[in-house]
Amino acid sequence: MSTIAPINPQTADTATTRTLDAVRAKLGLVPNMVLTLAHSPTALGGYLQFSGALAGGKLSGKRREAIAIAVAQSNSCGYCLSAHTAIGQSLGLSSSDIADARRGLAADPADAALVTLAQRIVATQGHPSAADIAAFRAAGFSDGELLEVIANVALNIYTNYVNHIAGTEIDFPVQSLELAA
Numbered sequence: 001m002s003t004i005a006p007i008n009p010q011t012a013d014t015a016t017t018r019t020l021d022a023v024r025a026k027l028g029l030v031p032n033m034v035l036t037l038a039h040s041p042t043a044l045g046g047y048l049q050f051s052g053a054l055a056g057g058k059l060s061g062k063r064r065e066a067i068a069i070a071v072a073q074s075n076s077c078g079y080c081l082s083a084h085t086a087i088g089q090s091l092g093l094s095s096s097d098i099a100d101a102r103r104g105l106a107a108d109p110a111d112a113a114l115v116t117l118a119q120r121i122v123a124t125q126g127h128p129s130a131a132d133i134a135a136f137r138a139a140g141f142s143d144g145e146l147l148e149v150i151a152n153v154a155l156n157i158y159t160n161y162v163n164h165i166a167g168t169e170i171d172f173p174v175q176s177l178e179l180a181a
Contacts, residue, residue, distance in 0.1 A: 001167050003165060003166055004165070006032045020035070020038060023048070032170075033079060034047075050158075054155060058142075058144060058145050059148050059152065061091045066088065066111060067114065067149060069098055071119070074119050075164075077159075077160035078163075078176075081177060088101075099179075100112075100115070103179065104119040113135055113139035118153050120132045121149070122157070126150075
């Protein structure tokens with residue numbers, strides 16, 4: 001059940017309408033989560049700016065989506081799992097890539113280290129072990145990429161919690177949080 005309903009774009013103020021139009025131009029639609037965040041132009045702007053900044057980082061879109069999927073699964077966020085599965089597929093993540101990311105795994109050792117660390121950050125509330133960090137670095141990642149993983153985890157925790165609290169209706173193909181055997 002929705003606790004915070006998405007805004008009606010027809011009743012939004014001019015600045016919010018411009019922001020929503022920019023999202024529509026980029027994505028082809030305005031997801032319910034964005035319409036929910038639009039109740040607070042500050043919350044929406046922060047999300048879009050942080051997301052945009054991370055898109056310009058060292059981590060590819062596929063890797064950012066794998067992190068988002070791993071975090072959504074860890075936090076039991078059906079909205080984000082569904083949204084990032086669809087986005088990940090559009091960027092070339094296969095069904096097995098997505099299933100692996102949900103489990104903190106990947107066929108590629110570097111990608112496995114990335115999603116494992118993301119899930120360890122969530123599981124330890126930001127206190128991964130020295131061994132977790134060492135494994136990430138041993139996979140060839142830099143301190144800059146470590147900071148980007150932390151930033152991506154933080155961004156996704158934000159959206160997970162927004163969707164948990166708002167009860168955002170899923171407007172992507174729905175993915176079950178249950179992991180297949």
